[in-house]
Amino acid sequence: MENQSINQNKGSFLGSFLQSTTIKMIMVGMLTLVLLIPLAFVNDLIHERSERKKEVVNEVSQLWGKDVFFYGPILKVPYKSYTETAVVDSKTNQTSIERKTSVEYAYFFPDKISNISDIKKNTSLKRGIYSNVVYTADMKFDGHFGKLNFEKLDLTDEDLEWDKASLVVKTTNLKSIKSDLAVKLNQQNFNFESKESDDNFYGMLETGTFDYRTLAPNGKLDFSFAMKYNGSNSIKFIPIGKTTQINLNSDWDSPSFEGMFAANDATKSISKKGFHADWKIMDVNRSFSQQYTKKLPNLNEYSFGVKLIETVDEYQQNDRASKYGFLVIGLTFLVYFLIQLINKINIHIFQYTMLGLALIMFYTLLIAITEHSSFSLAYLIASVAVIGMIVLYSITFLKTKKFPLFIGTALSGIYAFIYVIIQLENYALLVGSIGLFIILGLVMYFSRKIDWNNSNNQ
Template identity: 50%
Template sequence: MEISNHDHNEKPNTEPNINFMRSTTAKIIMVGVLTLVLLIPLQYVKNLIEERSQSQKKTEEGITRQWGDNVFIYGPVIKVPYQTSSSIEYAYLFPEKLAADADVQSESRRQSMYEASIFNAKVKFAGNFGTPDLSKAAILPENLQWERATILMNTNGLKSIRGAVAVNFNGTKYTMEPVANEYTADSLISLETKPINLSAARSGKMPFSMDVTYSGTKRLGIAPIGKITETKMTSNWHSPKFSGYILPEKQSVSDNGFSATWKISQLNRPFAQQHLGKLPNLKGYSFYVDLLIPVDEYQQNMRASKYGFLVIGLTFLIFFLIQSISKISIHIFQYTMIGLALVMFYTLLISITEHSSFMAAYLIAGISVVAMITLYSISILKDRKFPMFIGASLSALYTFIYVIIQLENYALLAGSIGLFLILGAVMYFSRKIDWSK
């Protein structure tokens, strides 16, 4: 009789616990915790994408070391020594007119699964120097050593130059050689002629022409040092990015390449035509063209993975609503399998992207995961109506995310509208659920 009373006393204590574990609240908590747990493998996927992206950058750096660096051109400039009370200093004179014509032939160079853009650029310079006037520089005319003047050109690296460099000045050809020059602007190297006697020639216009051939990667930049600088650049590369202090006056981009022209006056930039002591660093006042790889697929993979939490949360929400409406029981283990399948989408995406395009990889990975979850949900839900709805919902969700990834200017607007519509749909389908159970 005592044993019977003991059993009778224990029953009221265990029943509420059993009821709570079967309640809607408990199921919501478990699904929520599982969603947070799945952020751990999702973070590992993001780390994998970042690691592969770093491998891409290292490959680009390797190609850069072998082929040539970004190219920056600064010249030609007349360099005139003058005597001070204690030492020899230098005056630098910029051209009155500078015209540059650059023909840039580009291609994509691959190493293993990665690629970088390389180019060969033939740059032709022409123009003239005007009559020098250093009267405002507080230099006595007798201290200027015109007979020891030279012509120099600055660049960011000699490895990129192909062949000899010579300048045709006043009808005479002068070879340019690399020199150690403490007066050169930061991180630039000088090519300089031997002394040219300008004692007689400096009284009039001094024409010049110069051809330089470069091999480089990604970027070509030119300093607009002429009182009037006119530049034309043509290329077979179809994905340029124009940047720098001044954008092109005209530009045309097509699948066959691009052309761009710049016309820059002395009034358009904040530096003078003459400098004493040291050449200024003009990289910040120059114009550039970057030859971009059309699509940064690792960046798109990273953007896709950032929506992983949204995909997992909405998918679990769909299953939970179906479970609540249809009274079909879905075990937490089955939720786990569905969540892992959703995480696998991103590993499939990054691995297939490295051997194909992002669009093809997204399509293959999306179809594979949607098909897997749809077939798995047939066995869970014992019906074809709900699994077909799940398949359609996942297809719409992945399509929605792909559209957002492709958009740039309207990504936030499209994402906000889409999430608003999703919230409205959830509110509509959950309005008749009895949350008291």
């Protein structure tokens, strides 16, 4: 009888312990941590889909045209270069000087370059479900070369082959040029042709040769030409003129101005209809010369221009939403747990598990629907579907509509709060911190009358 009484006491103690508030809190907390595993799988899915989009966008960009990088125009003039070699006669043992002549090239940058570019985004180019940041750019150039200062290169007039001069442009994306490349030099027409380049980054366009002295008898050579590009991502220039003026107009509403030189704040404008930006760069603003011999220098560090960006694409928004998954699960479980304690309603751990899985399904629905519609619409559909499921399921075990409706309202508030944070950029941290502070205050208020010392509190 005594052993039976002891066993009954042990059983009663064990049953009471397993039903205690502390154990229920531990079980719900452990379940919350376990649910981080499928949540991590959802994050992996988002990253996988994002990488797939990048691959497709890169593939389309390769076909359509990549970043446009413009370096030119440059006047190219060949000159005679001499090398002297001492030759020893093996029979007489006398030394003679052998002089060899080779042809090198001198390069002269213009006194002035002006460019007006009209950049139009292309929204029709899609591959499957993925859109691309691509554009068509109509670019017009004009300017002039002044009197050439070949003395600075330690060259003589007799060594320069003026009758074999040409005009050179270095640029990326030769295959994406979609216009005839005619250039006007002092009212005479020439054509650019693609030439072999010693630079893997640039391609090279060069005119046929002309007699510089005949074409520019007063030393001034005016030029004008137009180019049409299919491009993606960005347009950049190198300011090789003594005065370089760039004027960009576009219907893209989210530009990022990049490079060494800032656009003119007085004329720069950005709106939902597009942007306008001007640059005026003088030779005193950069530290390189106006003339070179043998080969052109790498001046990429002096580049400037605009990058056409998506401020937050659908996968970035999904990723930001999924990072709040732990918060949503934790707050939802907390609401159910407080209802359970305050109203002495028994909620099984299996039911918590079903609720947690429903909350995780929100993110899979969100990413799936976003790929076929806007993020805002997908967020609305996914949240309504998940909240509706949770409310209907809650009615079955809470045995009343009052608490499920309250939970539905609370979840709607949480999802709305997270949506606002995702849309914000500059104030996301501030709004998020204030919101969490308010939520913590509400939890403290509603749990103030709970007797946590009573381990049998249901």
